[in-house]
Amino acid sequence: MWYHKPVINEELLQSLPNLKVVASSGVGIDHLDLKLLFSYGVKVSNTPFIVSTDTADMGMALLLASSRRLVEGHAMAVSPDTEHFPADWLGVEVSGATLGIVGMGTIGYKVAERAKAFEMKILYHNRNQRIKEEESAVGAVYCRKIDDLLLQSDFVLLAVNLTPQTHKLIGRRELELMKPTATLINISRGMVVDQGALVEALQNKVIKAAALDVTDPEPLPRDHPLLKLKNVIITPHIGSATKKTRWVMMEEMAESIEAALADLPVPRQVL
Amino acid sequence: IGKKVQAIYLWWHKPVINKELLQSLPNLKVIATSGVGMDHLDLKLVASFGVKMANAPHAVSSSTADAGMALLLASARRLVEAHNISISPSLEYYEAEMLGVKVAGATLGIIGMGSIGYKIALRAKAFEMNILYHNRTQRKVQEEQAVGATYCKKIDNLLQQADFVVLVVSLTPQTHKLIGKRELELMKPTATLINISRGAVVDQEALVAALRTGVIRAAALDVTCPEPLPRDHPLLKLKNVIITPHLGIKTDKATYMITEEAVENILAALNGLPLPSEVLPS
Numbered sequence: 001m002w003y004h005k006p007v008i009n010e011e012l013l014q015s016l017p018n019l020k021v022v023a024s025s026g027v028g029i030d031h032l033d034l035k036l037l038f039s040y041g042v043k044v045s046n047t048p049f050i051v052s053t054d055t056a057d058m059g060m061a062l063l064l065a066s067s068r069r070l071v072e073g074h075a076m077a078v079s080p081d082t083e084h085f086p087a088d089w090l091g092v093e094v095s096g097a098t099l100g101i102v103g104m105g106t107i108g109y110k111v112a113e114r115a116k117a118f119e120m121k122i123l124y125h126n127r128n129q130r131i132k133e134e135e136s137a138v139g140a141v142y143c144r145k146i147d148d149l150l151l152q153s154d155f156v157l158l159a160v161n162l163t164p165q166t167h168k169l170i171g172r173r174e175l176e177l178m179k180p181t182a183t184l185i186n187i188s189r190g191m192v193v194d195q196g197a198l199v200e201a202l203q204n205k206v207i208k209a210a211a212l213d214v215t216d217p218e219p220l221p222r223d224h225p226l227l228k229l230k231n232v233i234i235t236p237h238i239g240s241a242t243k244k245t246r247w248v249m250m251e252e253m254a255e256s257i258e259a260a261l262a263d264l265p266v267p268r269q270v271l
Numbered sequence: 272i273g274k275k276v277q278a279i280y281l282w283w284h285k286p287v288i289n290k291e292l293l294q295s296l297p298n299l300k301v302i303a304t305s306g307v308g309m310d311h312l313d314l315k316l317v318a319s320f321g322v323k324m325a326n327a328p329h330a331v332s333s334s335t336a337d338a339g340m341a342l343l344l345a346s347a348r349r350l351v352e353a354h355n356i357s358i359s360p361s362l363e364y365y366e367a368e369m370l371g372v373k374v375a376g377a378t379l380g381i382i383g384m385g386s387i388g389y390k391i392a393l394r395a396k397a398f399e400m401n402i403l404y405h406n407r408t409q410r411k412v413q414e415e416q417a418v419g420a421t422y423c424k425k426i427d428n429l430l431q432q433a434d435f436v437v438l439v440v441s442l443t444p445q446t447h448k449l450i451g452k453r454e455l456e457l458m459k460p461t462a463t464l465i466n467i468s469r470g471a472v473v474d475q476e477a478l479v480a481a482l483r484t485g486v487i488r489a490a491a492l493d494v495t496c497p498e499p500l501p502r503d504h505p506l507l508k509l510k511n512v513i514i515t516p517h518l519g520i521k522t523d524k525a526t527y528m529i530t531e532e533a534v535e536n537i538l539a540a541l542n543g544l545p546l547p548s549e550v551l552p553s
Contacts, residue, residue: 053375057398061348064341068518074351077514078507082499085516087283093524095333117397118337219357219365227358234357235350236365242348242373 003237004031013040021260023253026240027051027107029270030162030189044270045256047249049106055239056110059157059187062211062233063099063115066183067092067155071233092154092181092208095119100153102146102169103160103188104130111157112138123149150177155185162189170194175201183209187239190216199225202232213239274298278537280530284311293320301540303533306520307331307387310442310469314552324550325536328386330528335519336390339437339467342491342513343379343395346463347372347435351513372434372461372488375399380433382426382449383440383468384410391437392418405429430457435465442469450474455481463489467519470496479505482512493519 001024006012008022019042024032027048037044065071068091076082076089099115101108104126112122115138122140124130129142143149146169150156156178160166170184171194178184184207186193195216201207209231218237226232240249252268259266273295279286281304286292288302293316302317303325317324345351348371356364379395381388384406392402395418402420404410409422423429426449430436436458440446450464451474458464464487466473475496481487489511498517506512520529532548539546 053399054373057344057374058348060398061341061344061350064337065345065350068338068341068515068522070341070345070513070515070518071351071354073515073518074513077499077516080502082502085499089516089518090521090523090526091518093334093522094337096524114394114397117394118340119333219362222360222362233350233354235348235353236357236369238348238353238369238371241370243370244373244376246370 001025008032008037010036013037013042021045021257021266023256023260024270025249025253028161028189030191032270034270043260043266045253045260045266045268046270047252047268050245050248050252051240052106052110054242054245055107055159055187056114058213058235058239059107059111059159059185060114062185062187062213062235063155063157063183064094066185066209066211066233067094067097072230092183094155097121097154098123098152100124100143100149100156101140102149102156102158103166104140105159105161107187108157108159109134109138111159112140120155123152125149146174147177150174151179153182154179155183157185158188158192160188160192162191166192168192168194170198172197172201175206178207180205180208182207183211186210186212186214188214190214190218195226199229202226202229209233213237277301277541278303280533280537281305281312288312288317290316293317293322301325301537301546303327303536305526305529305533307335308441308469309550310471314550318552323540323546325533325540325546325548326550327529327532327536328548330525330532331520332386332390334522334525335387335439335467336394338493338515338519339387339391339439339465340394342465342467342493342515343435343437343463344374346465346489346491346513347374347377352510372463374435377401377434378403378432380404380423380429380436381420382406382429382436382438383446384420385439385441387467388437388439389414389418391439392420400435403429403433426454427457430454431459433462434459435463437465438468438472440468440472442471446472448472448474450478452477452480455486458487460485461488463487463491466490466492466494468494470494470498475506479509482506482509489513491515493517 021043024046098121101124104124125143125146211233213235276296279302301323307328378401381404384404405423405426491513493515
C-alpha cells in the first residue's frame, strides 16, 4: 500500500479471499480500518521508525523556511519585477525562540534534538511525560496542559498521530491561545487541525503563519483559501520523501510481506 | 552640515563611502556597519582619514547560521519546488516524483569556520551530519570534538567528500572566486553548494555551467553578484537553484542587536574609548 492506495473496504476484501497481508508505507495507519481487516484475518504492517529522521528534518525545514520567509524571498529574488531588495524586509529569529512540540514520540523527540542545537527553548505536550534523562538531553519542559504550551510558544509543531482524540486537536480555541506572532507547523495529519478555523486565524492575524506538509484532503481543491495565503507554506506530504528512506521503506514492506506469506512472525506488524 | 557629522551608521552598505564623502565630513570619527562583512569598505582609505571602523560580529552569527541551515534543508528537500506544486492552479505535476536528499548521515563541508561556520557545525551535528571543514587555521581539538568536525587542510579533500558544501568565508582578495570551475568539478555530482558569504566568492558563470550540465546537483544562494541579479540572468531560471534576497541577518532580533552593537561602537569612538569590535586595515 503506497500513499494510502488502494482504499481498503469491505468490497475489496471480499474480492480478495486469499489476501494475507497489507503492508502500508510510512508510520500512519489512520487510513486503515484495522477492525475490518482483522475480521478478514488479514495482517497489517507499517514502516514506523525509518521515517522518523526525515520527517523531523522536514519539520525543521518548514519551521526555518517559514520563519525566514524563504519561499517569499525566493519568489522576490527571481521575480521579473524585482528591481532591488527592500531594506525593511524581515523574518523572525529562530535561535533562542520557544518551540512547542505537540506529540513527543520518536519524530517529536528528533525534532527536539535538532531544535536544541538552535538554542531554542523546548516545551512539549504528550499523553505521557518522558523520563527525566530524555527531557534533560534536549532541555524540554513538559506541559501537561496543551494550553500552557500554546500560550508560550513562538513555534508550535504538531507531531501526533491521528486518532479520535487528536482529530481537530487544534481548533479555533487553540489558535486563539497561540501568540499572534506564532507559527503553526504540521507534519502529522491534516485532520489534526480544524482547517476552516486555521484559514480564519491566518486571515485575521490571530497567528502569524503556518507551514503544512499535510492537509485535508491531499491535495487541497485548487480554489482552497490556504493556497492563496502569503503566510502559508504547503508541501505535498513529503515528510519521508528521500531516496534513501523510500528505498528502506520498500525493503521493509517486502520483508513484512514475505514473512506473512511464509506464516512467520511479521516484522513491524500493527496489532 | 558636513562639519556636524561625527559618526556614520552604514545600513545595508549605504551611503557609499568614497573620497568625496570623507573629504566633506572633516569631523567624522567613526563608521559602524550593520553586519559583519567589510568588503564594501575601502579600509585603507577610511583609515587614512583618521576614521575608525567597526562591524557587528556577535549579532549576526546565529541568524546567519540559521539561514544557512534553512537553505541547506530547503534545497535537500526541494521545498520551494514542492510548495509551488502544492499551490499550483494545475494538478498536472502533483503526483510527480518529489524525492529529496536525506540529510542525516550526509557529509557537510564547511568552508570558513569562524563564528558563523562554527554555529552551522553545531546545528548540523544535531542533524546527524558528518562534518568536514576548511579554514585558514585549524580550530582547537576541543572545539573540533564538540561538533565532531574534521579539518581538511586542502580544500580539495573537502570538496571531494562533501554532499553539502557551505561557504562561510569573508570576502577578501584570497577568497575572491574561491569556488570556480575546478572546485565545482571536484565536487560530487550529487552535491549541493550553499552560499551565505558573498556572491564574489563563487565564479558565477562557472556555477551556471556546472548546474546546467549536472556537474553538481543544486545550489542555494543567499548572496549573488550583484544583488539583485539582472532579471535575465540564467541563475533565475534554473530549477535546481534557490535564491534568497541576502536575508542572512534579516530578522527582528538580529537587526536590533546589530544596531545595539553599532551604537556601542559609535559611543566608544566618540568618547575616545576602545571600540568593542573595531576593524583595522590589515
